Amino acid sequence: MSNSSKITFEYLKRTLIFKFDAGTSRGVLKTKDVFWIKAFHSDRPEIIGWGEAAPLVKLSLDDRPDFEEVLRKTLDQMSQLHFGSGEENVLNQLRELIPFELPSIRFALETAILDLSEGGDRKILGDGFYKGVKAIAINGLIWMGQKDFMLDQIKEKLEQGFDCIKMKIGAIDFQQELDLLDYIRTRFSKDQITLRVDANGAFSEKDALFKLQQLATYELHSIEQPIAAGNWETMKQLCAATPLPIALDEELIGVKNKAELLDEIQPQHIILKPTLLGGILETKEWIQLAERRKIGWWMTSALESNIGLNAIAQLADSLDATVPQGLGTGKLYQNNLKSPLEIEEGKIHYNPQVDWEQPS
Template identity: 45%
Template sequence: MALKIEYTPYRLFFKMPAITSRSVMHDKETYFVRLHDTDVPGVYGMGECAIFRGLCSDDTPDYEARLNKLCRLVNMGGISMSEALMQASSSVRFGLETAFADFMSGGLMKPFASPWSEGRTSIIINGLVWMGTATQMRDRIVEKINAGFRCIKLKIGGINFDQELELVKFIRKSFPSDKLEIRLDANGAFTADNALKRLDALFPYDIHSIEQPIRQGQFKEMAGICKQSPIPIALDEELIGTFSNDYKLSLLGEIKPHYIVLKPSLCGGFSDADNWISVAESIGIKWWATSALESNIGLNAIAQWTACHDTKVPQGLGTGALYTNNIVSPLVQSGQSLRYDVSKQWNIPDLNWLK
């Protein structure tokens, strides 16, 4: 097998600004990779190295140069594909794993085949409500509920907390917890000093969980919050990077969250995400998967990987409609269901592939 890798940069443009407690995004940089075997002409496996500037562990000024170097090493026979995967940073590993799995499956954009990728099942997803003004967020909540979502995820921490609390009250006034699940994502917007007070204020409204109430890296403080919080805590940013299984077990064993949220492009690729699941389940911690603003190429891979796991909880895979220039794909979102429509085709634009 004589594998060759090519890559190309691609910039995604948001339909409207994407606001979190960390930043406001108008566009997003990403890189596509494709892999082929010179002995098997015409078959290409494709993936996405979905760098997330300002958040991912491999956000470096020389990101493209490092990707280029890794590709050249493989292309010149300096290292094997397995060695490249071991050396790759999180988002690059995510892209290369996808491309390799896709190539081995025949290059049909089905890296992780399952009944879902054959169009026979659907994945239930949460309705993501981005930050904005209180009025904008209220309108978006109504829009998601009217679209048929039964699990709403609100990003909080961008406006006054009292206003965010009023939004939660607004939802619960009309929709009890047996009709609508509310998830919150603070993206580390609370502090160790005010987190428990705010969690107590949210408790009466039957919140399913809250992701990353305080910024990552505060292990002792997060452990205390998990122990005392009246609302289940989910770790998200805490998982970013590539770590050994011993570290994973130590981290989860110390903090003891109720859930972990897996973003494969940020937490070490699919191999590390699988390891996170094994470690978490061994100590009774549940999980779900979330996309990290990938294009439809990365989102498709995450959805196919998720569908291969026996999980029935709503997943965070509803980001495909965020961009004006996303890759045209068979991914179809209808209300809270994400499906792979086998009657539709991928439409990959002409790209300038670099070696």
């Protein structure tokens, strides 16, 4: 990418349709709007870099009614500027240009420009994953719903060869959720199947520790966000007293002083969603700070289409992620973009023989 040439940015909007009602403790999802960012040089419009801005409703800092208008204005402004070459220059420049309050837009631009700089072939970061020689272990995600629906998903994931299962909890009767964990644990030991749960902040502060004690009897790997984000003092006490490792998720959103949060709460793990945290550079900083403090980490997608999912998988690859990541969301939609991303035996891999569908 030439130092002197401008990049033109445009976007396409797609409403993704879930294959089923995706239940979380914040409600049921049926559709998801995403904005695909297109980056190209006007003298070579056939070479295109793609990124994705996909705010999560009720969660992202940039979940706002005027998002599309803000996106359009931002892309118009970015199309007037010159971008430096090289990953580090691009990421630092975008941090200066795109406000912290627009995390999904910053991530989309990082991805689009890095893709363009590599020739527009959907290569963002890393090497082994993109070339198809390295697969990334992922967890099989169990969505909330009636007990039978959740049990069907569990059976399906086990049949598909997942050895790490993540179950969303906090929406149905707690005893029924324990029964589902019992179903898995009576059939598979913790050495055979790793179990994670995600409460999405659903537990009350007064009964959280008691519920953690009950959950711990099933030898779980971790629980994500047991109580709602924002109460550092209670979360700190929980992390100190818990019989079960706690992973912070929503707690990280909108936090500028990363070290302060990690030092105050001292969690066992953190979970990183680049779309919600402001992209590649912010995610890397969280990881550096966590590793210095011996805090575990993994990455998860935030219901992006395959464009965003591809970028996150390549980021995980570039950082030598070892534990199973949360990158199994590509199969959620009826109308996702066809891509080389494939899931087999509990791993996501990139099949270079498969072409990307052109966004439209």
